[in-house]
Amino acid sequence: MSQIAEKKLGGVQDAATSPIAQIVLDGLSRPQKSLPSFLFYDARGSDLFEEITRLPEYYPTRTEAAILAEAAPAIAAHTPPGAVLVEYGSGSSRKTEILLDALPNLAAYAPIDVSQSALAEASARLGRRFPTLRVIPTLGDFSAPLILPASLSRRPRTGFFPGSTIGNFAPADAAALLTHMAQGLGDGGRLIIGVDLLKDVSILIPAYDDAAGVTAAFNLNILARLNRELGADFDLQSFRHEARFYAAESRIEMHLVSRRRQKIGLLGCLFPLEAGESIHTENSYKYSIAQFQALAELAGWSCRRVWTDDGDLFSVHELDRGI
Numbered sequence: 001m002s003q004i005a006e007k008k009l010g011g012v013q014d015a016a017t018s019p020i021a022q023i024v025l026d027g028l029s030r031p032q033k034s035l036p037s038f039l040f041y042d043a044r045g046s047d048l049f050e051e052i053t054r055l056p057e058y059y060p061t062r063t064e065a066a067i068l069a070e071a072a073p074a075i076a077a078h079t080p081p082g083a084v085l086v087e088y089g090s091g092s093s094r095k096t097e098i099l100l101d102a103l104p105n106l107a108a109y110a111p112i113d114v115s116q117s118a119l120a121e122a123s124a125r126l127g128r129r130f131p132t133l134r135v136i137p138t139l140g141d142f143s144a145p146l147i148l149p150a151s152l153s154r155r156p157r158t159g160f161f162p163g164s165t166i167g168n169f170a171p172a173d174a175a176a177l178l179t180h181m182a183q184g185l186g187d188g189g190r191l192i193i194g195v196d197l198l199k200d201v202s203i204l205i206p207a208y209d210d211a212a213g214v215t216a217a218f219n220l221n222i223l224a225r226l227n228r229e230l231g232a233d234f235d236l237q238s239f240r241h242e243a244r245f246y247a248a249e250s251r252i253e254m255h256l257v258s259r260r261r262q263k264i265g266l267l268g269c270l271f272p273l274e275a276g277e278s279i280h281t282e283n284s285y286k287y288s289i290a291q292f293q294a295l296a297e298l299a300g301w302s303c304r305r306v307w308t309d310d311g312d313l314f315s316v317h318e319l320d321r322g323i
């Protein structure tokens, strides 16, 4: 066998054993083809998400940051000295800095993310900005059991889950994730969580389909990732980004719509797509405050406080385990 052929075979074998291979095969085998949204966040996807957060149409990030800046003293007043701040889906940890400025007595900051690049960059930056803070990054799925160093096992824990990443889960899965966080944060644990609010479709659609095309690039990047990591043969030019609002489900859906009839080769399988057929890549649920509080209570949390902006665009909730 030539070296080139061996190399190619090796590549296919690596792809087949990739931890995302089965997830992708399952998603593309469904009647409505779908991919889980955590796949957006390779290094390029994390950079594109950061670009999204600065877009004029994408109100959530700047609105939540402003709410956190106002709420930080009150959040700090309820955080015991020596607590561990655990962040789920920490990304760039930019909003975390607002809390860290108000919380000088933390024992440690423990960010969890699936994006290796985002986690490494954020940990390095925070290390420089807060030289006395102990930063304990975990690369992986925030749905997995929380593991902290034994020396921190008795410390009170405050969870931080900003960005409305909870909205990327269907309500039943969101409730299960909140229950998992309640268990991980333990008795006396608290959770500060950002939740995007339902609003007019004229604001929602541009937030997910911006004029500069950054969200389109973010959505299409998932196909580039599958080409690179799984040896798929997606032609990115033959797909277009689409954001749809479904009022009954109170969610934005992102899709990649096939511009033509085509077949996608991936891991030895062929996936046919009709012209106009889509791959569903993300749900982003929008809540009322009352709906989110009901979900949190169902998951075993007590809702202590909630902060919003003047335009009622976004909400930040403080949850605890009650008594």
Ligand code: SAH
Pocket (backbone or CB within 6 Å): 037, 038, 041, 046, 049, 053, 061, 088, 089, 090, 091, 092, 093, 095, 112, 113, 114, 115, 118, 140, 141, 142, 143, 162, 163, 164, 165
């Ligand atoms: N918290 C940041 C980033 C939000 S983007 C903010 O508010 O701006 C969502 C982040 O969650 C990304 O960094 C992504 O890599 C991470 N993420 C998504 N699903 C995840 C999962 N299952 N486990 C861990 N991290 C996840």
Ligand code: AVI
Pocket (backbone or CB within 6 Å): 052, 060, 163, 164, 165, 166, 167, 168, 207, 208, 215, 282, 283, 284
């Ligand atoms: C991370 N997550 C909450 C973002 C959202 O708004 O659903 C991801 C995103 N998708 C498109 N734009 C931003």
